[in-house]
Amino acid sequence: MIPVSCGEIADAVNGELTGVAPSAVVDGAVVIDSRAAGPGGLFVALPGENVDGHDYVGTATAAGVTVSLTARPVEGSPCIVVADPQAALGALARLVVGRLPDLTVIALTGSSGKTSTKDLIGQLIRPYGETVVPEGSFNNEIGHPLTALQATESTKYLVAEMGARHQGDITYLTGITPPKIGLVLNIGTSHIGEFGSQDNIAVAKGEMIEAVTAGGTALLNADDHRVAAMRSRTKERVLTFGEAPEADIRAEGVKLDAEGQPAFTLRIGDFSGDIQLQFIGEHYVSNALAAAAVGAAIGMTPEQLAEGLNAATRVSAARMELTERADGVTIINDAFNANPDSTRAALKALVAIGRSRGARTWAVLGEMLELGDASADEHDAIGRLVVRLDVNRLLVVGAGAKPIHLGASLEGSWGNESAYVDSIPEALELLRSELRAGDVVLVKSSKGSKLRSLADALIEEGVQ
Structure with a gap:
């Protein structure tokens, strides 16, 4: 961060200095994880579901930060006390960008x-x-x-x-x-x-x-x-x-x-x-x-x-990330996030790859989250699209995604072309037993559905 005095920060965030002089300077990294704290930096003590950042202010102080943004004074640590540390973080960023x-x-x-x-x-x-x-x-x-x-x-x-x-x-x-x-x-x-x-x-x-x-x-x-x-x-x-x-x-x-x-x-x-x-x-x-x-x-x-x-090349992981396993199975990991538009695009890419290779294609799909009242219809539509695109196998994982399986079945899928399982371990077991050399497997879901762990497991098995 550009050098800014604690007095200037306190003015910008409407905070009160405790245990630190207004002239003290922050010129290091601003962090919310005390493990990343370092000399000259600033630690923001955010409350969390399982931990409270205030419990780690002392750790950040020991690591050399100039000051911490906190909602209350912390004994033995230099602090700028504010009503809301998260809002104060935004105000601090606005101050720096303005300079x-x-x-x-x-x-x-x-x-x-x-x-x-x-x-x-x-x-x-x-x-x-x-x-x-x-x-x-x-x-x-x-x-x-x-x-x-x-x-x-x-x-x-x-x-x-x-x-x-x-x-x-x-x-x-x-x-x-x-x-x-x-x-x-x-x-x-x-x-x-x-x-x-x-x-x-x-x-x-x-x-x-x-x-x-x-x-x-x-x-x-x-x-x-x-x-x-x-x-x-x-x-x-x-x-x-x-x-x-x-x-x-x-x-x-x-x-x-x-x-x-x-x-x-x-x-x-x-x-x-x-x-x-x-x-x-x-x-x-x-x-x-x-x-x-x-x-x-x-x-x-x-x-x-x-x-x-x-x-240009891919930077962020789990976004249409293609891995060729040693046993001839190809995994397309796109499980970082999902919505109907991105899922449709991923399915079309899966089909294009499978067609070019003459390979059997698998769509392993989890729930697309935060679709509200449209969720059932949107998942159903994806299942029907899988059939229309002539994807060879569909594996649906998790109760929230089950309408994909139902939509595929109603559109004309039969036998074992479409399967549904409740959990990631069940999905992994099915794939272990049925994947064969040359298969191309797309794994796609919203981040909260956690199919990325399934994709990681499939990739890892290919290097064992």
Whole structure:
């Protein structure tokens, strides 16, 4: 973090200094895990479901932090006492970002694809300036300010991934890091249980476009009518991306290769360039175009964008991550998260890979969470799609996902083409007994359904 005095921090977070001088300086890392605490840093004592950060303030002090943000004084430790340490963390990040006038904030949101697109953006723009990109999916009221606090005087670009579960969440996060470039990827059904409808999701995600600062650029998906309509929510410059003919950054002739990796022609004005992505799934085309739109907004040439897209590789794990086992079984691990849109895209990629290899395909699917009243219908539709795509085998794991199995059965699956099990151990046992050389297995679910552990176990068995 850039050097800031404890007195300045206390003023910014409306806190009270205890056991520390106003002149003491924080110039180390800001952390919420005392094990990561170090000299000159700041520890934020957050309450948790199982542990209270205040129990570890002493550990952070012993590790050399200058001060801790706490909700109460802690004897023997320098503290800034605040009403809400989490809110204070956001206020601290806003203070730091406000002191970096040359920093360009690039913020993105959407119902799906945020983390993959964030990774792509980072790879595209890093050659043109020091860049801070969130680790994993640090996109909430805790992860977002922690990422922002990594910016220094030498940082040129801060990429900020922003999630939302309620109206106002994006407004809060953009208040911490006002975006010069604001990007909305899509409006799907993720968190529809919280919002009630896709139109309500669009209202919330559109807060990103309203937050774009004067002289900035709003980036909108021309293929999503709810996103395209957000043009009316800003007076700033707008660039569009997509496969629609009117898009400013456009893909034409999209096709998947034998490994399920998309290729297309990138068109920007008079420029035309061939792109072969190193990612599995057609949905990466939209992610790539969104990243290219960011690059165009900061002044990269079409040639630079094409070169960067062709060179980009997967960064975050468990997102269409392909592993070839020694016994000839291929595992596609896409169990980091799931919603209906991303699941459909993953299934299409599975079929493309299986078709190119002449291989038997397996879809191992768990529950897609936070779909509210639409959950049963959305899961049922995925089961029916599995049959229509002619996936060879379907294995559904967990009670919440059972409508996938029922939908497949009603659509025309019979015999043992579709199977349902209650638990991950049962799924692993079935797969152990039935997988054979050449099979391609997609494992897909929401993070909370924990099928990532099943994918990890399948991969691990291949190296034993």
